[in-house]
Amino acid sequence: MPPDPTPELLTPTEMARADALAASTISTLRLMEAAGRAIALAARRRFRPCRTLVLAGPGNNGGDGYVAARILEQAGWPVAVAPLAPPRPGSDAAAMAARWHGPLAPFSEAEAARAGLVIDAVFGAGLTRQVDGLAAKVLSACRAPILAVDTPSGLDGATGQTMGYAPQAALTVTFFRLKPGHLLLPGRTLCGETLLADIGLPTSVLADIAPRTWRNGPGLWRLPGLDAASHKYTRGHLTILAGAAMTGAARLAAGAAHRAGAGLVTLRAPDATAATLYRTTEPGSLVTEATIESLLADPRRAAWLIGPGLEPDDATRTALRQVIEAGRQLVADAGALGAAADASELLHGATILTPHAGEFARVFGPIGPDKPEAARHAAARTGAVVLLKGADTVIAAPDGRTIINHNAPPSLATGGTGDVLAGTIAALLAQGMTAFEAAAAGAWLQGEAARRHGPGLLAEDLITLLPAAAEATRQT
Incomplete structure (x- = not known):
C-alpha cells in the first residue's frame, strides 16, 4: 500500500501559519483563485448544473465562494451569491467580490430553501464563535445538497465539534492538508465526502510549522x-x-x-x-x-x-x-x-x-x-x-x-x-x-x-x- 503523501493534519492556527509563510513566494489572491477553482471543479464533477446559491461570509471563506460562483457561471450554471456581510475593504475577499458581476440574492431562509445546490462559504475551520442567529437559520433552511468550503460552517477544524449549528454537507472541499476536525467525530460525518485539493501552496512551509498531528497509515x-x-x-x-x-x-x-x-x-x-x-x-x-x-x-x-x-x-x-x-x-x-x-x-x-x-x-x-x-x-x-x-x-x-x-x-x-x-x-x-x-x-x-x-x-x-x-x- 503506497504511503499517504499528505499525512500531516494542520490545526486552523497552523493552516493560517502555512498561508502566511506561503505569502512570501505566492500571491494570496492566486491561492484564493485556485481554491475557488477547486470548489467549482468539485461541484461540476459531483453535481449537475442547477440553481446554485453561494452563501458567502465576509472572510476568506467567502472570497473562495465568490471565485467558485464566477467560474461556475462562466461554465453556464445559474448561480447567485448571497452575502452574509460585505468583505472587509481592501481584503482578498473584497477583491474577489468585486470580480463577481452575477446576481446577488438575499441571505435568507427562503433563498436557501429554493436552491438546487448550496455552496457553504460562510465560515471556515478557524471559526472562533458560535454559529447562531441568521446564519444558523439560513444554513438549516437548506433542502438541497451542500458543498462546504473548508468545513461546514460551525465546525471546529481543530476538534471536530460543532460550535452552535453546523449543517450536514454532501461534499467538503478543503486545501493543502486536512485538519483534525475532518477526521474527528462528529466533524467527519458532517463533512460528508471530503476532498483535499492542491492549490499550489508549497510543501516547504511544513518545515517551519513542524506539525505534530497525522492521520494514521x-x-x-x-x-x-x-x-x-x-x-x-x-x-x-x-x-x-x-x-x-x-x-x-x-x-x-x-x-x-x-x-x-x-x-x-x-x-x-x-x-x-x-x-x-x-x-x-x-x-x-x-x-x-x-x-x-x-x-x-x-x-x-x-x-x-x-x-x-x-x-x-x-x-x-x-x-x-x-x-x-x-x-x-x-x-x-x-x-x-x-x-x-x-x-x-x-x-x-x-x-x-x-x-x-x-x-x-x-x-x-x-x-x-x-x-x-x-x-x-x-x-x-x-x-x-x-x-x-x-x-x-x-x-x-x-x-x-x-x-x-x-x-x-x-x-x-x-x-x-x-x-x-x-x-x-x-x-x-x-x-x-x-x-x-x-x-x-x-x-x-x-x-x-x-x-x-x-x-x-x-x-x-x-x-x-x-x-x-x-x-x-x-x-x-
Missing part, C-alpha cells in the same frame, strides 16, 4: 519483518495475565498476538481450573500458574498485557505495579484501567494505555470537547502512549505527537474487538516497535481487517484477517 510506521536468522525469541515473548471468569477476552488477545507476529505467547492463569480451560482452547499458547514474581525473573518476558478479562481488583492493581516496577513494557487495557479508576498514578510508567471513552473518564476525568488534547494530557500525565478508542481513535505520545485513526468501520462495535486490539498492539511492542508506532499500527491493522471482512463481523474474525491486513502495508 502505513507511511507513519513499518511493521516488524523476518530474516533468515529470526526465531521465536527474536520475535518477542508476550505474557498475558488471564482471568478466571471472562476467559474469552484473554484468548482473543492471545490469538491476535500470535497472528500479529509474537514469537511466544504465555497466558498466566490465576488458578488450576482456569489453567485447564486455557490449555484446552489455546494450543499455540503457553499456559502457566506460576507467580508473577517468578515470571518476571525471566528477562526474555519483556512485554506484558494486563487487562482483558481481569477484575478491577487489588490483585490487578498489585500486578500492574509489579510489572511496571520491574521495568517491563506494559499494555494496560480493560480491567487494568478499571483498577486505576480515580487513581491514574497506578499507571505511571506503563507503556501503552488503551481506554475507551468510559474507561478514560473513570481514570482521567471527562474527555471534554477536544479529544486529542485530552489524550495528550493523559499521556503526559502517565508517561504512557494513550490510545483513546472509538471510531475516531486518537493515539497520543507523552511528547505531544498525535495520530488520528479513521479507517475503523462501524462493524467493529461488537464485544471482544478491544481484546483483539490489545493483543495486536502488545505483540507489535514485543517485536520491537516503539510504543507510539505499535499503537498506531495496531489501530490501523484492526480497521483494515474489519474492512476486509464486511458486515457480520465477530471479534474472532479479525484474528484470521490480521495477516492479510499486515501484508497490505507491505505492498507498494
